[in-house]
Amino acid sequence: MTGLRWQSAEELHRAVSAGELSCTEAARACLDVIAAVNPTLNALITVTPETALEQAGELDAARAGGGAMPALAGVPVVVKDNICTRGIPTTCGSRILSGYRPPYDATVVERLRAAGAVLVGKANLDEFAMGSSNENSAFGPARNPWDLERVPGGSSGGSAASVAAGMAPLALGSDTGGSIRQPASFCGVVGLRPTYGRVSRYGLTAFASSMDQIGPVTRTVEDNARLFSVISGHDPRDATSLTAGPESPAFEEGVRGLRIGIPAEYFAEGTDSEVAAAVNRSASLLEEAGASLVEVALPHTSYAVATYYIVANAEASSNLARYDGIRYGTRAAGRDLAEQYERTRSEGFGAEVKRRILVGTYVLSAGYREAYYESAQRCRTLIAQDFQRAFESADVLLGPAAPAPAFPLGSRTDDPLAMYLSDAYTIPASLAGLPALSFPCGFSKQGLPIGAQLTGKAMSEAVLYRTARVCEEGLGLLDRHPK
Amino acid sequence: MLSRQEFDKLQKLARLRLPEQEERRLREQIERILDYVGRLEALDLEGIPAYALESVEGAAVRLDESRPGLGAEAAFEGAADAVEGMVRVPRVLRENEP
Numbered sequence: 001m002t003g004l005r006w007q008s009a010e011e012l013h014r015a016v017s018a019g020e021l022s023c024t025e026a027a028r029a030c031l032d033v034i035a036a037v038n039p040t041l042n043a044l045i046t047v048t049p050e051t052a053l054e055q056a057g058e059l060d061a062a063r064a065g066g067g068a069m070p071a072l073a074g075v076p077v078v079v080k081d082n083i084c085t086r087g088i089p090t091t092c093g094s095r096i097l098s099g100y101r102p103p104y105d106a107t108v109v110e111r112l113r114a115a116g117a118v119l120v121g122k123a124n125l126d127e128f129a130m131g132s133s134n135e136n137s138a139f140g141p142a143r144n145p146w147d148l149e150r151v152p153g154g155s156s157g158g159s160a161a162s163v164a165a166g167m168a169p170l171a172l173g174s175d176t177g178g179s180i181r182q183p184a185s186f187c188g189v190v191g192l193r194p195t196y197g198r199v200s201r202y203g204l205t206a207f208a209s210s211m212d213q214i215g216p217v218t219r220t221v222e223d224n225a226r227l228f229s230v231i232s233g234h235d236p237r238d239a240t241s242l243t244a245g246p247e248s249p250a251f252e253e254g255v256r257g258l259r260i261g262i263p264a265e266y267f268a269e270g271t272d273s274e275v276a277a278a279v280n281r282s283a284s285l286l287e288e289a290g291a292s293l294v295e296v297a298l299p300h301t302s303y304a305v306a307t308y309y310i311v312a313n314a315e316a317s318s319n320l321a322r323y324d325g326i327r328y329g330t331r332a333a334g335r336d337l338a339e340q341y342e343r344t345r346s347e348g349f350g351a352e353v354k355r356r357i358l359v360g361t362y363v364l365s366a367g368y369r370e371a372y373y374e375s376a377q378r379c380r381t382l383i384a385q386d387f388q389r390a391f392e393s394a395d396v397l398l399g400p401a402a403p404a405p406a407f408p409l410g411s412r413t414d415d416p417l418a419m420y421l422s423d424a425y426t427i428p429a430s431l432a433g434l435p436a437l438s439f440p441c442g443f444s445k446q447g448l449p450i451g452a453q454l455t456g457k458a459m460s461e462a463v464l465y466r467t468a469r470v471c472e473e474g475l476g477l478l479d480r481h482p483k
Numbered sequence: 484m485l486s487r488q489e490f491d492k493l494q495k496l497a498r499l500r501l502p503e504q505e506e507r508r509l510r511e512q513i514e515r516i517l518d519y520v521g522r523l524e525a526l527d528l529e530g531i532p533a534y535a536l537e538s539v540e541g542a543a544v545r546l547d548e549s550r551p552g553l554g555a556e557a558a559f560e561g562a563a564d565a566v567e568g569m570v571r572v573p574r575v576l577r578e579n580e581p
Contacts, residue, residue, distance in 0.1 A: 242543075334573060358494070377534045
């Protein structure tokens with residue numbers, strides 16, 4: 001679909017609404033790109049041509065009957081494979097859920113369907129969303145469309161890679177410690193981690209419940225805001241869901257008078273100089289557009305990764321106890337129930353998931369809980385307080401989304417700690433429950449995308465979108481696509 | 484840092500049993516991870532409360548009302564061994580056990 005491949009959701013929707021394009025044509029064009037590109041990128045675990053064409057046909061019939069076209073009518077969308085889709089395999093990138101078909105749709109999937117978005121596939125991910133490179137998938141790694149020998153980031157690597165490669169203009173990812181923002185930055189797309197509670201998690205496979213959030217991945221800022229407004233809003237089926245309704249950012253307001261905080265800790269030693277330069281270019285653009293730049297301090301940043309890997313693994317060890325081969329998923333035979341559990345889990349989970357379950361079990365076990373888990377929960381308070389103080393003098397914080405651009409496949413698989421540190425700048429907002437957005441802010445000399453991260457106060461997504469849009473316009477990177 | 488015995492106990496608690504080679508590699512990696520996260524010891528956390536999700540305006544509880552659920556048949560569609568709305572599992576109690 002040469003003509004349609006790089007169109008935004010907004011453009012596709014406009015064409016569909018005007019009757020210039022049918023939903024079936026849009027779906028077919030998208031499926032053609034997927035057929036051509038996915039075998040190389042491995043960004044999708046499951047492609048759903050039948051349901052896509054059926055849904056597109058229904059929308060076309062509705063339009064022919066004079067029905068109004070909802071907000072995303074006919075726009076192809078990819079959904080991360082840890083989000084439940086009724087009757088469509090949902091594997092979480094794990095052998096233990098290989099072939100599993102959920103009996104219900106996640107709330108976000110219901111909302112996408114109601115808005116007319118056409119599901120074209122389920123995106124690859126690190127197993128149970130645990131990872132920063134997409135290399136922990138039981139279905140093989142996804143590849144970065146800008147350089148096939150590099151990772152797309154993780155855990156929502158398939159979501160980011162498919163949007164970057166023009167396989168769909170929209171995708172859903174999930175972000176626990178940076179799993180939307182880091183892959184968005186590695187693949188040169190826009191990714192939002194919403195305020196904790198703003199998007200329902202009903203139907204999202206739980207990893208670390210105090211941080212998990214579903215969010216949009218798109219090529220443009222405006223598409224991101226559009227998708228966010230469709231999926232956000234209260235859901236009584238998620239106890240952590242907030243009652244605030246969706247909102248549309250007032251893009252025309254720009255950033256005049258906005259105070260942009262620059263945390264020195266986000267430009268620490270180890271941050272690639274090209275990354276720092278690209279982020280600084282965005283800071284200058286914002287200043288030129290009427291914002292003021294202020295220095296802020298987030299003094300506990302260097303403790304965030306340690307805090308996260310205690311809290312998240314503790315929660316994961318509890319959440320993943322449900323995979324025992326009884327009610328769903330694969331089952332290995334055992335002489336008794338205990339042996340069956342053990343074999344099912346040992347054969348079904350990959351190495352990273354086992355590592356995290358064991359670390360989580362350790363930090364919660366008698367004699368260690370206070371030293372690890374309780375200390376981490378206190379340190380989490382300090383990290384949240386850092387942000388509260390920073391927001392006394394700033395409205396939005398700007399820094400890099402990741403310390404460096406995408407790294408080569410296989411370069412960190414033997415060193416989990418090095419892998420964890422690639423999330424150093426995304427983890428703090430996760431711990432504090434704040435919204436944060438990653439947008440493309442430049443390219444390295446090697447042609448790899450660089451992402452900047454905006455972090456805001458709770459419920460300030462509209463401000464993040466306005467700010468990112470000013471940079472997007474000023475940088476003019478939208479016409480650059482991977483070969 | 485992590486004795487063989489401790490690691491065995493950990494596996495038991497987590498309902499995992501790793502083959503010997505995998506066990507050795509994971510044990511080393513987990514030791515490094517625990518060593519890294521141990522850096523929190525350097526912080527003075529006296530008097531700092533544990534993190535609690537801030538009560539953001541708009542948090543709500545739903546009414547305590549019963550609603551229709553999935554039903555056993557649909558819920559067990561994905562079970563490896565389901566019969567007539569029930570899941571079959573290996574024997575839990577041994578013979579002659581009360």
